[in-house]
Amino acid sequence: MNLFVFLAIAAxxxxxxxxxxxxxxxxxxxxMGIWWVALWAAFSYGINPPLPNSIILLFMxxxxxxxxxxxxxxxxxxxxAQDSIVRFMVxxxxxxxxxxxxxxxxxxxxAWTYVSMNEAPQPPxxxxxxxxxxxxxxxxxxxxxxxxxxxxxxxxxxxxxEAAFAEHVxxxxxxxxxxxxxxxxDNMQGAGMFAHGYDxxxxxxxxxxxxxMLQESYLFWRIAKGAPGLPxxxxxxxxxxxAWEDFLTQEEIWDVIIFLYEFTGFEPRAQGMPH
Amino acid sequence: xxxxxxxxxxxxxPLGILVLxxxxxxxxxxWAAPQEADPEYRALPFISSRVLMWAxxxxxxxxxxxxxxxxxxxxxxxxxxxxxxxxxxxQLAYDFTKLLSVSFSFTATLGALLTxxxxxxxxxxxxxxxxxxxxxxxxxxxxxFLEAFFLYAYxxxxxxxxxxxxxxxxxxxxxxxxxxxxxxxxxxxxMNTPNGIDEMGNLTNIWEAINNYIWMPINIHRIxxxxxxxGAIGAAYGAFKFxxxxxxxxxxxxxxxxxxxxxxxxxxxxxxxxxxYWLGVEIYAYDQSLGITLMGGxxxxxxxxxxxxxxxxxxxxxxxxxxxMARIPGAERFRGFIKYLLGIITxxxxxxxxxxxxxxxxxxxxxxxGSHHPILNVLGVMSAKNTAVNLLILTTYVSFLLYRRxxxxxxxxxxxxxxxxQFGIFAAVVIYVxxxxxxxxxxxxxxxxxxxxxxxxxxxFAMVSVTVIDIFLFKNAKSRGEIVWGKISARSQYAxxxxxxxxxxxxxxxxxxxxxxxxxxxxxxxxxxTSVDAFTPTLGFAxxxxxxxxxxxxxxxxxxxxxxxxxxxxxxxxxxxSRWVRAKASAPTEDS
Ligand code: HEC
Numbered sequence: 001m002n003l004f005v006f007l008a009i010a011a012x013x014x015x016x017x018x019x020x021x022x023x024x025x026x027x028x029x030x031x032m033g034i035w036w037v038a039l040w041a042a043f044s045y046g047i048n049p050p051l052p053n054s055i056i057l058l059f060m061x062x063x064x065x066x067x068x069x070x071x072x073x074x075x076x077x078x079x080x081a082q083d084s085i086v087r088f089m090v091x092x093x094x095x096x097x098x099x100x101x102x103x104x105x106x107x108x109x110x111a112w113t114y115v116s117m118n119e120a121p122q123p124p125x126x127x128x129x130x131x132x133x134x135x136x137x138x139x140x141x142x143x144x145x146x147x148x149x150x151x152x153x154x155x156x157x158x159x160x161x162e163a164a165f166a167e168h169v170x171x172x173x174x175x176x177x178x179x180x181x182x183x184x185x186d187n188m189q190g191a192g193m194f195a196h197g198y199d200x201x202x203x204x205x206x207x208x209x210x211x212x213m214l215q216e217s218y219l220f221w222r223i224a225k226g227a228p229g230l231p232x233x234x235x236x237x238x239x240x241x242x243a244w245e246d247f248l249t250q251e252e253i254w255d256v257i258i259f260l261y262e263f264t265g266f267e268p269r270a271q272g273m274p275h
Numbered sequence: 276x277x278x279x280x281x282x283x284x285x286x287x288x289p290l291g292i293l294v295l296x297x298x299x300x301x302x303x304x305x306w307a308a309p310q311e312a313d314p315e316y317r318a319l320p321f322i323s324s325r326v327l328m329w330a331x332x333x334x335x336x337x338x339x340x341x342x343x344x345x346x347x348x349x350x351x352x353x354x355x356x357x358x359x360x361x362x363x364x365x366q367l368a369y370d371f372t373k374l375l376s377v378s379f380s381f382t383a384t385l386g387a388l389l390t391x392x393x394x395x396x397x398x399x400x401x402x403x404x405x406x407x408x409x410x411x412x413x414x415x416x417x418x419x420f421l422e423a424f425f426l427y428a429y430x431x432x433x434x435x436x437x438x439x440x441x442x443x444x445x446x447x448x449x450x451x452x453x454x455x456x457x458x459x460x461x462x463x464x465x466m467n468t469p470n471g472i473d474e475m476g477n478l479t480n481i482w483e484a485i486n487n488y489i490w491m492p493i494n495i496h497r498i499x500x501x502x503x504x505x506g507a508i509g510a511a512y513g514a515f516k517f518x519x520x521x522x523x524x525x526x527x528x529x530x531x532x533x534x535x536x537x538x539x540x541x542x543x544x545x546x547x548x549x550x551x552y553w554l555g556v557e558i559y560a561y562d563q564s565l566g567i568t569l570m571g572g573x574x575x576x577x578x579x580x581x582x583x584x585x586x587x588x589x590x591x592x593x594x595x596x597x598x599x600m601a602r603i604p605g606a607e608r609f610r611g612f613i614k615y616l617l618g619i620i621t622x623x624x625x626x627x628x629x630x631x632x633x634x635x636x637x638x639x640x641x642x643x644x645g646s647h648h649p650i651l652n653v654l655g656v657m658s659a660k661n662t663a664v665n666l667l668i669l670t671t672y673v674s675f676l677l678y679r680r681x682x683x684x685x686x687x688x689x690x691x692x693x694x695x696x697q698f699g700i701f702a703a704v705v706i707y708v709x710x711x712x713x714x715x716x717x718x719x720x721x722x723x724x725x726x727x728x729x730x731x732x733x734x735x736f737a738m739v740s741v742t743v744i745d746i747f748l749f750k751n752a753k754s755r756g757e758i759v760w761g762k763i764s765a766r767s768q769y770a771x772x773x774x775x776x777x778x779x780x781x782x783x784x785x786x787x788x789x790x791x792x793x794x795x796x797x798x799x800x801x802x803x804x805t806s807v808d809a810f811t812p813t814l815g816f817a818x819x820x821x822x823x824x825x826x827x828x829x830x831x832x833x834x835x836x837x838x839x840x841x842x843x844x845x846x847x848x849x850x851x852x853s854r855w856v857r858a859k860a861s862a863p864t865e866d867s
Contacts, residue, residue, distance in 0.1 A: 047650060049642045052635035055651065059625055062586065066621040069590060072766055073597040073613055122636050129575075130632055133567035148563055189644065199637040207647050208656070209631065215563075267719060 005046040009038050028074075029081035032067045039063050128200060131214070132234045134221050140245055150217040152254050152268075165258075172259025175252055183240070188264055198240045205264050212266040219257050219268075223248075315399040316806040324396040325808040326820060329790075331392055333783055333824045334831070335385035337504075340497070340782070342378050343452045344505025345371050346429070347498075348539045350445040357438050367532055369433050371509050373839040376430055379423075381831060400797045407478050408462055411485070415458050421451045453498065460493050461485040466798045467789065468561040476801045488561040492554040499550055503543035504778050508832065510536025511775035514768035515836050517761075526761035533771050534599065540778065541592050545668055549731065558792075565799065569792045576814055577788050579630045582660075584781045586624035589667045591770050591777070593620060596674045598767035604756030606681035612673075619670050626663040631655040658715030661727045665708050665734045669701070672738050676745065683752040693748045697741045704737040779828060783821040791817070 016026070016034060026034075043056050051059075072078045088094050137146045157165040177186075183202040185192040190204035203210045211219060221229070226243035244253060261268055318324055349371045356364030393401045405412075425448035432441055464487050469476075471483030478484060513533030520526040559566035568574060597613050600606035629651055635643065643649070653659060685693070708730050715723045793799045795809040803809075812820075 049644065049648065050639070051648065051651065052633050052639040052643070054634040055629070055648075058583075058628060062583075062624050062628065063621060065587070066590065066617055066624070069594045070614065070617050073594060073617075074610065075601065075764060122638060128632075129571075129573055131567065131571045133564040133571065136562075136564055191644065196641070199640075201637075201640055204644060204647070208652065209647050 002046050002048045006042060009042055009046065013038055027080050027084055028071055028077040029084060032071055036060075036063065036067060129234045130200075131218075132231045134218055135231075138221055138225065138229075140224055140250055145217075145220070147217045147221055150220065152216040152220075152257060153251075154254050154258050155216070168255045169259055169262050171252070172255040172257070172262070175248065175256045176259050176263075179244070179247070180256070188260070200239050202239075202241070205260055205266075208266075211260055211264065211268070213269055215270075216254075216257055216268045219260070220253055223253050223256070315397075317396050317398070318807070319396075323808055324392075325806070328389075328392055328396060329787075329820060330824050330827070331385060331389050333786055333821075334828055335382065335389050336786060337779065337782065337824075337828050338378055338382040338385060338831075339456070340501040340504050341508055342375060342382050342426075343456055343498075344501035345375055345378075345509065346426075346445060346448045346452060347502055348506060348509075349375075350442065350449060352535070353445060354442060357442060363528075363531075365434075366528070367535060370512075370528075370532055371536075372430055372433065373842060374509070374512060374835055375426060377835045377838045379426055381835070397797075400802065403476070403798070403802060404462060404465075407465065407472070407484055408481075410481050411458050411461065415455065418451050418455050418458070422448070422455060425451055456497060457490075457494055460497065461487075461490055464488075464490045464493050467793060468558070468565075469798050469801050472801065476798075488557045489554060492550065492557050496547070496550040496554050499543050499547050500782065503540045503547060504782055506536045506538070506540030506543060507771075507775040507778040508536075510534075510540060510771045511832075512536070512836055512839070514771040516840065517768050518765060520761075523761055528760070530602070530761045530763055533768065537592065537595060537771060537774060540774065541671065544588065548664060552727075562800070565792060568794065569788065573811065573814065574788050574792055575631070577784055577817075579628065580784060580818075581781060582628045584777050584784070586627055586667075588774060588777055588781075589671055590620055590624065591774050593617070593671055593674045595767050595770045595774070596671075596678045598764055598770065600678060600681055601764065602759045602762040603678070603681040604759070605683075606678075609677045609681060612677060616670055616674055619666060623663040623667045623670070626654045626659050627667065629654040629659075653716070656716075658712050658723060658726070661715075661730055662708055662712030665730050666705065669705065669708075669734055669737065672741075673701070676741065680745070680749060680752075682755045682758065683749045684755065685748050686751065686753050687748060690748060693744055697744055697748075700737050700741055704733045707733050776825065776829065780821065780825050783824050784818075787817055787821055 013034070020026075040056075040060055043051055043059055071081055089098060134147050136148055137144050139145070154165065154168045157168065176184075181192055182194045183192045183198070184190055184205065185195065185202070188205040190202040190207075192202060195202050205211050222241070224243065224245040226241045227238040228243050230238050248256075316324070319327060349368045352364050352371070353368035356362065356368060425444055429441070429444045429448050432444060436444070461484070465484055468488040469484070470487035471478065471480040471485075473479050510533045513529045513531075513536055517526055517529040517533060520529055555566070555570065558569055570578065593616065600609065631647075632655075633643075633648060633651065647655075687693070711726045711730050715726050718726075791811060794811055795804050796802065797804050
């Protein structure tokens with residue numbers, strides 16, 4: 001959040017409410033416009049890191065609908081608003097202002113076109129499916145693994161044999177820093193030294209919506225099969241995640257999974273739990 | 276496959292069913308061992324057969340939903356009229372019922388079309404389903420005839436039979452209709468979560484096949500959704516008549532009809548999310564892959580669209596209530612509240628519609644440090660959404676409460692205290708709901724899911740207790756004047772249209788989700804779709820098809836409205852001096 005921007009917007013609103021209204025009477029239409037601009041400014045500049053455009057669009061659409069509903073929920077106010085628009089368009093005293101508005105609209109479109117043509121080309125945004133449904137079973141080095149029932153065999157040790165469990169965690173740590181941290185980063189935020197080169201970005205395991213909401217068997221699938229194993233719905237861009245079945249053994253993958261959870265402090269999703 | 280959007284297996288026309296039954300019972304050998312030459316699919320020249328099936332099935336379902344829903348509340352309204360002796364209720368119930376007979380024919384025709392299309396375009400699938408469910412066809416046909424009997428007896432018997440007998444007919448109509456839907460639901464839910472069959476797909480237990488994982492959730496979900504949908508369409512009919520009304524009485528009556536219709540729709544809408552939740556849980560329990568396809572994969576985007584539509588429903592419903600206050604003297608007192616209610620609704624709407632994973636460019640994603648925004652993430656999860664929807668429900672209830680007391684002034688001695696108690700209950704519940712929402716972030720998923728229950732219960736508690744207090748508070752209240760039905764702006768009626776269209780759209784969209792989540796399966800995990808259409812269409816395409824279906828539905832509904840309106844018309848009389856009259860007058864001379 002960018003507190004400064006919020007304060008500035010709030011201050012401007014207060015100013016309008018208590019000072020500007022002494023000279024000009026503002027009807028509901030004017031207030032609508034003011035609120036619209038204020039909220040747009042808050043969403044666009046007040047939040048850090050900035051919201052993606054698609055979200056600002058969604059929010060502003062909702063707000064526009066709400067404001068229009070408010071304006072038209074009262075017959076009097078609606079009439080006043082309509083009258084003021086008509087007055088602006090026909091009254092002599094507004095002629096200059098009207099001309100300015102008439103020119104400003106196409107000018108704004110032109111400016112917007114110019115600016116957007118000059119932006120560096122970017123791949124289009126995509127609603128990629130990050131967590132596609134897993135297949136019900138996969139083969140790992142020739143043996144079939146049923147993903148709906150597979151459990152991490154190391155998990156049991158957590159309560160039965162703490163020393164052995166710690167050993168597996170240590171092994172997982174070794175595997176992680178030998179293989180994964182280049183992309184997923186040393187603190188698992190997906191910001192490793194290679195990360196800037198990839199689209200989509202390597203997963204951020206600290207985020208509540210990655211490993212925290214997945215079952216361990218799901219992770220096993222994603223690590224073993226990598227991006228090449230993603231179903232087509234995760235396209236158009238398959239990720240850079242390698243298929244680790246060619247480099248790691250089954251146990252090593254389970255070990256590194258344990259380490260991911262130990263390091264981030266998340267619990268894996270239990271088997272058979274609703275979403 | 277999405278084709279046989281089996282949502283709508285409600286095969287209606289007796290003829291259509293007879294075909295199936297004959298097929299099932301008589302020509303068993305032919306169907307049991309199809310010649311090799313029998314095609315599994317047939318194609319159409321211009322439009323894919325899947326899209327055709329999709330459209331026919333969805334249209335059939337929409338009409339079926341309407342035909343099942345209207346008798347439910349028509350009966351309730353008639354009963355109120357019978358108990359209170361107020362003739363207006365009886366008239367209103369009859370007005371709703373008028374819409375039934377034409378809709379019933381449409382449902383039947385579309386059902387027949389659906390059956391034929393299935394047999395022609397998807398013979399192998401049809402044959403398989405017939406084999407599994409042949410047992411259910413006989414009761415289905417019988418019930419269908421009974422439905423026709425009760426429906427027409429209920430309609431034509433209006434005012435002609437003793438009220439009790441008539442009410443009984445209405446009750447039977449509802450029971451039979453519901454039974455028909457339950458049977459049809461068994462067929463289509465089986466395609467989602469097949470049960471009661473062996474490895475080879477052969478039937479082992481018919482009851483298990485019927486009572487599969489999502490049969491009951493779908494049954495319940497559909498009953499509720501049908502009522503919401505039927506109420507909204509009924510309200511749209513009221514709006515349609517209101518806008519065309521020539522007299523003040525007609526305006527007043529149809530204004531009232533629209534109000535009752537939308538009241539029914541909103542009441543049914545409130546429990547719907549919970550029924551949907553149960554359905555989702557059962558789908559997960561059946562197969563986690565199916566569940567993730569539904570909520571996590573491509574289809575999750577449709578849930579964002581759903582959230583936006585539902586947000587709009589709440590907004591439009593409140594908007595309608597606010598405009599409705601124009602017809603009540605004394606409502607000016609509450610005008611000032613509107614902006615706060617609207618503020619809360621907008622805020623909740625935004626939270627409710629915030630997607631979990633975002634559409635973002637790489638640069639935006641990089642700035643956010645991943646595909647998820649650290650702040651939006653807080654809004655994208657279940658705890659936030661549940662809180663938002665509970666507050667939406669509560670706010671809508673407050674709008675209604677203000678509407679209810681708009682022209683009343685309490686005269687009981689404890690009026691002030693009563694108001695404060697009501698306010699206290701609201702405040703406490705809001706705080707509690709928000710607290711649970713926030714608390715949800717700090718506990719594990721299992722506990723979090725458990726929190727949605729106390730949230731719902733406390734909101735229910737608030738609504739019930741405040742209503743009870745309100746009833747006593749405004750007993751014998753001083754009135755500032757009667758409600759002036761018909762004194763309302765046309766905008767409110769367009770809001771009713773908006774609500775009806777949104778409900779319909781929502782239904783089409785979620786119907787697609789339910790059907791589409793099977794992806795390349797006809798019967799999930801049992802019978803593969805091997806046709807050329809065995810792919811999941813893009814969201815844009817699916818949205819386009821659903822929208823087209825909604826448009827066609829409203830064209831058909833316009834016909835229903837027109838035909839239903841005819842019965843209220845005055846007898847036709849020639850205008851004096853018109854050419855037609857002269858022609859008629861001169862006709863005999865020509866004849867002679
Ligand atoms: C070349 C860079 C790279 C390396 C090395 C790498 N990953 Fe990944 N990883 C990715 C990318 C990119 C994604 C995909 C993110 C997406 O799909 O949005 C990903 C996704 C994942 C996911 C899925 C997370 C989810 O939420 O679905 C897991 C689990 C994972 N990686 C674990 C590992 C492990 C364990 C290692 C080391 C053995 C590893 N990764 C090494 C780039 C890499």
